[in-house]
Amino acid sequence: MCTMVLxxxxxxxxxxxxxxxRMEIHQQQEExxxxxxxxxxxxxxxxxxxxxxxxxxxxERELKKRxxxxxxxxxxxxxxxxxxxxxxxxxSDRRLKTQPWxxxxxxxxxxxxxxx
Numbered sequence: 053m054c055t056m057v058l059x060x061x062x063x064x065x066x067x068x069x070x071x072x073x074r075m076e077i078h079q080q081q082e083e084x085x086x087x088x089x090x091x092x093x094x095x096x097x098x099x100x101x102x103x104x105x106x107x108x109x110x111x112e113r114e115l116k117k118r119x120x121x122x123x124x125x126x127x128x129x130x131x132x133x134x135x136x137x138x139x140x141x142x143x144s145d146r147r148l149k150t151q152p153w154x155x156x157x158x159x160x161x162x163x164x165x166x167x168x
Contacts, residue, residue: 054134054145062152063128069152070121073114080107117153124153136160 084107092100127133134143138160147154156164 054142054148058145058148059128059133062133062148063125066121066124066152070118070125073118073121077111077114077118080111083107120153120155123155127155138163 084104124133127135134148135141136143136157137155139157141157143154143157147158154161
C-alpha cells in the first residue's frame with residue numbers, strides 16, 4: 053500500500069489537474085460557441101470541421117481523465133487508493149507517481165490493453 057505522503061501529494065496533484073481540465077473544457081466550449089462559419093469558403097469550413105473534430109476528441113479525453121481523477125479521489129476517501137481494481141494488489145508507487153489516477157496495476161493494465 054502507498055504511503056500517506058504519496059497519497060496526500062497525489063491528492064493535491066489530482067485536484068489541481070482536475071481544476072485545470074475543467075477550465076480547459078470550459079474554454080473549449082466557449083470557443084466552439086463563438087466559432088461561426090458564416091461567410092467562409094469551403095476550405096475554411098473544412099478546416100473548422102477538422103478543428104471541431106480534434107477539439108471534440110481532446111474534450112472527450114479530458115472528460116475521461118476527470119472521471120478517473122474523481123474515482124481516485126473517492127478511493128482516497130474510502131481508504132482503498134493504491135489498490136488495483138482488477139486484482140486487488142497494490143499499484144506500485146512508481147506508477148502512482150507518474151499517473152496518480154491509475155486504477156490498475158501494470159499487469160492488469162497490460163492485460164486490458166491486449167484485450168482491446
